[in-house]
Amino acid sequence: xxxxxLPTTVGLSKPQSGGQNRFCxxxxxxxxxxxxxxxxxxxxxxxxxxxxxxxxxxxxxxxLQRRLSIFRxxxxxxxRKVARIIRDEEIDLIQITHPSGAMAxxxxxxxxxxKIKIVYDAHNVESEFIQQTFANHDHYSPMERKLIxxxxxxxxxxxxxxxxxxxxxxxxNDADTFRRKYHxxxxxxxxxxxxxxxxxxxxxxxxxxxxxxxxxxxxxxAVFFHGLYRHPPNREGFDxxxxxxxxxxxxxNPDVLFVIGGTQAPKFEEANVRSLGFITDIQxxxxxxxxxxxxxxxxxxxxxIFDYMSxxxxxxxxxxxxxxxxxxxxxxxxIVDDIDEDFIAGxxxxxxxxxxxxxxxxxxxxxxxxxxxxxxxxxxxxxxxRTLVPExxxxxxxxx
Numbered sequence: 195x196x197x198x199x200l201p202t203t204v205g206l207s208k209p210q211s212g213g214q215n216r217f218c219x220x221x222x223x224x225x226x227x228x229x230x231x232x233x234x235x236x237x238x239x240x241x242x243x244x245x246x247x248x249x250x251x252x253x254x255x256x257x258l259q260r261r262l263s264i265f266r267x268x269x270x271x272x273x274r275k276v277a278r279i280i281r282d283e284e285i286d287l288i289q290i291t292h293p294s295g296a297m298a299x300x301x302x303x304x305x306x307x308x309k310i311k312i313v314y315d316a317h318n319v320e321s322e323f324i325q326q327t328f329a330n331h332d333h334y335s336p337m338e339r340k341l342i343x344x345x346x347x348x349x350x351x352x353x354x355x356x357x358x359x360x361x362x363x364x365x366x367n368d369a370d371t372f373r374r375k376y377h378x379x380x381x382x383x384x385x386x387x388x389x390x391x392x393x394x395x396x397x398x399x400x401x402x403x404x405x406x407x408x409x410x411x412x413x414x415x416a417v418f419f420h421g422l423y424r425h426p427p428n429r430e431g432f433d434x435x436x437x438x439x440x441x442x443x444x445x446x447n448p449d450v451l452f453v454i455g456g457t458q459a460p461k462f463e464e465a466n467v468r469s470l471g472f473i474t475d476i477q478x479x480x481x482x483x484x485x486x487x488x489x490x491x492x493x494x495x496x497x498x499i500f501d502y503m504s505x506x507x508x509x510x511x512x513x514x515x516x517x518x519x520x521x522x523x524x525x526x527x528x529i530v531d532d533i534d535e536d537f538i539a540g541x542x543x544x545x546x547x548x549x550x551x552x553x554x555x556x557x558x559x560x561x562x563x564x565x566x567x568x569x570x571x572x573x574x575x576x577x578x579x580r581t582l583v584p585e586x587x588x589x590x591x592x593x594x
Contacts, residue, residue, distance in 0.1 A: 195229070195286045195287060195580075196229045196286050196287075197224060197229070197288070198233065198276075198288045199224075199232045200291065200295055201291050202264070205235075205239060205243065206232055206240070206246055206249065217291055217315075219568040220575060221247055222572075223571070223575070223576070224576065225246060227576060230247040232249045232250070233249075233251070234249065234252075235252060235253070235261070236251040237261070248283070250279060253269075255268075264342070264346065267294060267298045272298065276298060280308060285308065287310065287583050288303075288310055288311070290314055291317060293352075293354075296312060296353040296357045299312055314354070314361045316372070317364060318364070318368060319371045319372065321350045321351075322371070323492070326427070328342055351376060359582065360578070361383045362578070363384075364385070364386070364387055365495055365517060365518025365519075366385055367517060367518060369383045386571060386578065387518065388495045388518075388571065389500060389568045390497070390500030390503065390504045390566055390567070392504050393504055396477070400480075401480055404478050404481035408470065408478065409468065410481065415450045415483045415545055416452075416484070418452075418454070418482035418486070419435060419487065419488065420456040420501075421456045423458040423459040423460075425492075427492035428456070431488045435486075435488060439538065442538050443542075447545060451467075452466055453482060455469055457472055458472070476501055479502065482505075483551060484507065484508055485498075485505075486541060487502075488512065490514055490532065496515055496516070499516055503558040503561065504562050505559070508528070508555040509528065511528070512532060512533065512537070513530070516529055521561065528544070528554070
């Protein structure tokens with residue numbers, strides 16, 4: 195099968211967000227049995243992308259020092275490149291990660307008389323996600339905070355009702371939201387969850403070296419959180435750790451250190467909070483003892499949860515933080531309603547019970563291995579695509 199993958203604001207290499215992580219890994223999985231062509235904005239391109247797939251680039255429209263990536267349906271360079279790829283690469287299916295560009299793709303497929311299926315791989319319900327992230331984002335003007343959510347809502351509504359052949363949602367909750375908002379049939383949507391790459395367990399010696407590089411004393415208990423710093427739900431989580439969570443342990447548990455970091459995160463140390471800044475190797479989370487996910491808002495699935503599960507870390511999280519992941523409370527994670535006394539109590543429980551830390555962390559890793567490995571997720575997506583394009587049922591030599 196020849197598949198055209200269309201990301202919007204993420205590239206194919208150096209994942210810096212959960213959505214980009216999902217896109218990269220699903221492309222790699224599909225490339226094993228199919229020919230994958232990726233069309234990404236030129237500013238996102240990395241030469242290593244070409245090791246994964248056949249990559250084309252286009253120029254985003256720019257105005258007032260802004261890249262207008264969501265206006266791809268009227269972007270001449272994007273339209274020209276999609277038309278060329280559809281013609282030259284004999285595309286059978288288009289996988290798109292955002293409603294923008296769906297109308298151009300549908301029209302071009304019609305004009306070339308190719309029966310191309312368009313699948314929306316939704317990382318979240320974009321109209322709700324954009325409303326949450328733009329509402330109080332001072333990086334954008336008041337006009338942008340009104341215009342962008344309204345335009346995105348219109349794009350999503352038109353695309354879901356009239357342009358997409360199928361939608362993949364990361365959770366049952368997102369799938370139900372799509373059906374309810376746009377009156378879609380049950381069979382129009384499939385749940386294809388996100389996942390993780392199961393890393394090999396590291397030796398005690400390697401873990402001790404990581405902890406030493408993090409500036410941890412052998413008796414310290416490291417409580418870890420990471421994420422894209424400028425993403426509003428994550429930013430709230432960082433702020434809550436500094437102002438509400440960490441201070442509760444400063445006097446009672448002097449050996450507990452809250453370690454945070456991520457893309458665009460500042461590097462600092464104050465009281466019992468240490469920010470590592472950008473984390474170059476996510477494997478370093480194996481040096482932590484406990485992971486926390488203090489999130490109150492956000493859409494889709496938080497892929498940081500899978501990072502912690504893969505590393506065998508016990509997790510304290512809100513229901514929102516672990517939404518869309520099939521876990522049991524006090525078996526695979528400690529799950530509470532909000533960042534309140536129950537959240538603090540969950541952290542304290544793990545601090546005081548080393549055996550429970552190991553049991554819950556081991557359970558989380560076993561669940562990730564059994565259900566959320568990217569190869570398992572990729573296989574589910576492959577099966578769906580074969581039902582949508584049955585004439586391409588014979589495996590194609592993958593692009594590597």
